[in-house]
Amino acid sequence: MILRKLLFTFHIRNNCTRGFSIVHPKVVQSISLLNQNFPRDDYTNVTEKIISHLGQNLHLQEGHPINIVTQRVLNYFYASFKNSRGNPQFSMYNNLCPIVTTAQNFDSLLIPTNHVSRSKSDCYYINQQHLLRAHMTSHQSELMKSGLDNFLMVGDVYRRDEIDRTHYPVFHQIDGVRLRSKNQLFPNDNDLDIFELGDYTENIGSQDKQACHTLEAVKLMEFELKSTLLGVAKSIFGEDFKYRWVDTYFPFTQPSWELEVFYEGMWMEVLGCGIMKQAILTNAGITNKVGWAFGLGVERISMCLYKIPDIRLFWSKDSGFLNQFKNQEVNAKITYRPISQYPQCINDISFWLPNDKEYCENDFYDLVRTIGGDRIEQVTLKDDFLHPKTGRRSHCYRIIYRHMERTLKQEEVNLIHKKIEKEAAKQLFVNIR
Template sequence: MLGRDVSPATFKGTIADMETSVGVSTYAAQYSPGELPKEVKIEGKTYKTDEWMNTPSSILDAIPRRLHLQPDHPLTITRKLIESRFPGYKTHNNLFPIVTTGQNFDSLGFPLDHIGRSRTDTYYLNKETVLRTHTSAHQADTFRNNESEGYLISADVYRRDAIDRSHYPVFHQMEGARTWDRQQAEKEGKNLAYIIWEDVEKIPKHDIAVEDPNPTYHAERNPLQTGHSPEAVEAIAAHLKRSLEDMVVTIFNAAKSASDAETSGEPLKVRWVEAYFPFTSPSWELEVFWQGDWLEVLGCGIVSQPILNNASVPNRIGWAFGLGLERIAMLLYSIPDIRLFWSKDERFLLQFSEQKSISPFVPFSKYPECFKDVSFWLRGGSSAAGTPIASAAPVPTSTPSFHENDVMEIAREICGDLVEDVRLVDEFVHPKTGRRSMCYRINYRSLERTLTNKETNELHERLRTTIVARLGVELR
């Protein structure tokens, strides 16, 4: 998606994310030799596994949840609010999350050595099958099917990631696109730009302040694509910006009505910022002035023509945008921790209803946090974060480099949502031995109850033991 809400910039540039080389780690902190299942069954479908398998059962268990489809869930309400601003667009909300590497990477032109293909960042079932990392995995197929001039895709997506209040390995994206048929306009003897400008006039107008100081395109900063006329791009950009401004006005007016009096009195204003995304050009980010700061909401741009050409619709031209549903919902409802979206606690769920106006989330009592450190020496010769290698299709080895996401994955596996935050607090290299030491601070805190000392001690000991067993490090 163009612009991601609560995730790293690993995939920045895909239509689903416009918010180093491949490295591998031993079974990605979930499986060790002899433990790897030969196959996994997901909602009735069976997938063979191989040495690329790194998807833990906790992630597979999340697939049936489909939070964005649950009635009265804040993600569902947010999704429907956005969809309401795009009448006539075909919605795709229940696309299966298991896709091929061709769909997830190749169809979007990901280089073979892109870090996004790494097992340190992506959940694999086997070398050619992954859990989608963005809704754009379905983009080429959606363009190819050509069922409507505009579409919206909302879906759960999966990435190995950090642990904190705004990151979760499963999150939800929405992307949208609108295209026009250049050949059909020619057949009808109509000017394409004129047709698009007519469509622009159908979009509701607003009265908020908009800052847009830059030209629609710039030869160096934000260039036109080959084969795109300036007139058509001016019209498409106007349609894109008017459409997204209308959506943002709707969202943030709802958020203002749910916020306190001081914030609700603040005039809403937006601004367009030039951006770079590999798969759109020209490209922009839309920012909203909210609670005293400029906040990036989404990324967008004119769709890269090769993507449309490769999807067998070379005559079409248009725009696309992408955003993170959690990010928008957290703003709408003042939800402070992304883990809450997965809560089954009625104290959370009963605060939301599609039949009621939006109101801010009322937190439970803040339960106490408990900090514990785990320090270890990396194996001799290991480097932190993962070692780039030249092969485009590496096979996991028995002596991998250390990658931080492996620690995060172990913490999620052992502790689940009882961990609020994991962060590196110290790192140094011994001056004599050259060995590297890492120290991670684990913040244990439940969203629903107070953890006992016995619980946190037992969890932490299991965490320490598993880190040694899986990563081959030496505790300090």
């Protein structure tokens, strides 16, 4: 999951401004986002619903739970890492443009050209060269090229995904990077080094270390990384919580780990981290340092910390939700109180998949979100049927409708459902059953 969490572009002099506009492709074959024009092509799959989230910047809205959790993470880093003059070592970037290039989102992080995270079913493409960032790590290389050794990045990221109470196509991430030189790691021992003899751009190795790194350097970096992130978790959840480190794999770090916390009877992954692939640093012009990096999802931590039951609530304008966090001290213990329990409306949709066209489930999810908006609580595949004689495949989806701020009438839901059926047949070439 973190694998799809860390990637995209950046401009230190940010020229993006709030707002968006979109022109129907039948009129003009271009799309305007944040005062920039982009040509459409076969890769274009970003929807009006997704575009409407650009520039909302929940992480910058004072008194919003996303902003509060972000501030708690920042406070920990500012307090824990200071230079000799008492100033914070980490700099913060919270207004980086969400429109990035494929080079920034993938190539700069050594993502293979055939990797699944590049697919149209996973990302929101503006065109073949540009997309909405899939993770904040996409800004990593540009920031390092600018000369930064210690920095944090926070912003909204965009990813095509399933529909339920814990998944939303737009969410927020905090990423961090720390680079260390030989003198910083081993100030009192000239016999120790951070690189093995030979080609330090080599990426081969194991979960223990990359072949180009010395074991001593990796172990020191691992200790600092895990100690730092465990400190972040304790500053948020308190001292009394269960956690564990799990070995994992990312294309951009080696070795790599996930931090899991025990929440509501199950282990929940809250962040991913690791020792940065040395080739990423080398490509950024850095040949005398090693680094560690991490990425965490703000919504997931916020839902756990404040007992928020549905991820859609973060986008609510309802004062009954927002006022529970407004004017609260950043470390205040807040437990979300449901503003109301509105009833669900449940409708099913069944259709035959096209024989001569590619069908992608995330295309259907996007279509449902575009038409139903945040009235859609969950979409689940209820039945997958393969006809034994014709070989045709049929899908049946259950769509659960529930508004977060008012009661939905079944008549209203039926109109939305009919439109979903009509557009699914038109856009996805399915045959409604």
